[in-house]
Amino acid sequence: MSATPECWAIIPAAGIGQRMVSSVPKQYLNIGGKTILEHAAQPLLDNAHIKHVVFALHVDDDKFSQLAFQDSSQKIRKAIGGETRAHSVLNALEAIKNEIKPNDFVLVHDAARPCLSDADLTKLIDACLLHEVGGILAVRATDTIKQVQQHEISCTLDRDSIWHAFTPQMFKFKILYDAIKQALQNNITITDEASAVESMNFHPCVVEGSSRNIKVTCPDDIAIAEMYLTWNE
Numbered sequence: 001m002s003a004t005p006e007c008w009a010i011i012p013a014a015g016i017g018q019r020m021v022s023s024v025p026k027q028y029l030n031i032g033g034k035t036i037l038e039h040a041a042q043p044l045l046d047n048a049h050i051k052h053v054v055f056a057l058h059v060d061d062d063k064f065s066q067l068a069f070q071d072s073s074q075k076i077r078k079a080i081g082g083e084t085r086a087h088s089v090l091n092a093l094e095a096i097k098n099e100i101k102p103n104d105f106v107l108v109h110d111a112a113r114p115c116l117s118d119a120d121l122t123k124l125i126d127a128c129l130l131h132e133v134g135g136i137l138a139v140r141a142t143d144t145i146k147q148v149q150q151h152e153i154s155c156t157l158d159r160d161s162i163w164h165a166f167t168p169q170m171f172k173f174k175i176l177y178d179a180i181k182q183a184l185q186n187n188i189t190i191t192d193e194a195s196a197v198e199s200m201n202f203h204p205c206v207v208e209g210s211s212r213n214i215k216v217t218c219p220d221d222i223a224i225a226e227m228y229l230t231w232n233e
């Protein structure tokens, strides 16, 4: 019988947060005394299944080393971020590829999602450990969805089959590594890990998560994240 696969995590945190229009990259903005990055990382650092958490950091990052969890966790690793999110994730995968086994799992979680609950993380890990490829946290679309061309509606899509892809996204190492590498080589646009894996004709599973697990993108999102984080206390 083969050994139980291990889980590793990657947090791409090398973005500059252009849409946030703030003086520091959004992952270093403070909500309730902690940075968004610390909020995002805590569930992964606390989870007993996850062996190491690799942070992909901007080459000029001078803030990560000042964070409070720095000394408190043997789990933390660092990698240099890349030109796009996918490059940052690939750099982190390269940094661990000599230690991780092909069928071990990697969870990729945005540094800009500070409201991930322990319950959703556990639900994702439990589902993906049983799946041959891996899967993602996602939420069902609640609005009616229109396909639009040049500001005119072409059609209404079947909402029952539309989901919003969140993170973490959890895949077997070799599948994810090969998929991202190949997508970047072939100039395929990938905005999340699942789209790279899908481009290899795999079918990741979808695990329904909480709509509170938002990505902080624009200034208004800060107040919403703050509200959810306060509710969670």
Ligand code: CTP
Binding pocket: 011, 012, 013, 014, 015, 016, 017, 018, 019, 020, 027, 056, 081, 082, 083, 084, 085, 086, 088, 089, 110, 111, 112, 215, 216, 217
């Ligand atoms: N990210 C990264 N490397 C990049 C670009 C993005 O690691 N070259 C990370 C961000 O730090 C963030 C996550 O990918 O945690 C999701 O990206 P996004 O929300 O788009 O963040 P930014 O790219 O920083 O924001 P913007 O697109 O507004 O510039």
Ligand code: MG
Binding pocket: 015
């Ligand atoms: Mg971006």
